[in-house]
Amino acid sequence: MDTNSKDIDLQIIGYASTPFLWTKQTVLDLKQLEYKEQNNIPFNESIPINLRLGKRVERYVSAELKNNKAISILAENIQIQNDKLTIGEIDCILKQDNRLYHVEIIFKFYLFDATVGTTELEHWIGPNRNDTLIKKLTKLKEKQLPLLYNIHTKPTLDALNIEANELEQRVFFKAQLFTPYKRKTTVFNTLNEDCVQGFYINVKELGQFNDCKFYIPSKVNWLQNPQTQVNWLQYNNFTSKIHTLVDDKKSPLCWIKFPNGKLQKFFVVWWQ
Template structure:
């Protein structure tokens, strides 16, 4: 099976981060068909992970009987300055929808913030769920109503006030290793994809084997037929990343044969 097909299957298996509308007022988009067909669209690689997911979502939208894609990746410009990008304008049934597409990896840190949303941060602590939600609510979604967007909508013969705004927000969530964490209210607990552990605590897995997938393959489900590394070899391989304050995602195969996804963090 081609790698991109495996990435697509992993994307499809990732749940949405919340159901319907969350407490931020952001409405989750719903696909009427959720089956997993063979992915056969043409993708010009290499792409960043976020752009690859956009291609997967576009493929899914084209399979929906009730969806027509009207425009994708609309660069909104004003006086030769790019104000932002609208991911997708579509029509679902009789409803026009501005859709923003998000796929993220977040780790639960109880020391950050005080609310359910504030505790989820990026693996390298450079971004957070709160940052993304704020950007969606204050920048990306309001772009639809910017005067510079009107000509693009006029070309589609759509008035902005007739367009609903949805997000398609999928995420893999990771909780501290060996910690039972009851942290879900608004968010979807089905998004838990694995654990994270500090580099200095890796000895918990000293009898396990490891594989470090490339960034695009973070989407993928764990495979068994990969070149597994011993504990010692893996630790030596990731040491430069840890020193560079980069948290890698790895697959762990434990002595009992069970596998899990695990971020190894430096913080």
């Protein structure tokens, strides 16, 4: 079964409006791919309803890049294998203005926790605390990008008539960031403050929102910007659903509608 086309359209809008996690400078020597971004991305594919969020984003990135006249994608989603064992995947090899690039695509949701680590990069963690920005950056630097130079990648490059050293390496790293509710302690020296999309709050603190309405999108619709026309939940109904999730140690992304009509994304966390 395919995902509803309206949901896909809204996911693409949410993806396209999400900024890059950093711009211009490098982070841990990782450079972002620079290209002319597009807001209206033509997308005619059907997407299986169970395709997870990360793989959806790869499809949307691919559609955006293919729609750019300066870019040609030479290969994407390349499984690198040693006999029958898959040792990794190269997301994309492309040509832009006569330069060749190996690009790794990442889309993440991170929450700021000043108690984790000591640096700006170390303070950002996944909603369930089993993922961190620094861990992802390290994996990119030490495992994913070096895969280009692995002996088992050579047959793929040979088929494209490319040598590994002809390729420049870039990341395509977008993220949505969330800060603690009403606490302005976050420092942005390296990362892009425009990535902040909302706040997070512990389940025990939800009482202050008892005059608001709520919506809990499915995981793939975390990409979407909050929409007005959804089945909003009243506070009591919302909190009973939330308690079921946090009791399971899940931190869901939700939408909140304040009494003044303002809409915002936020996470309810179990761990704070």
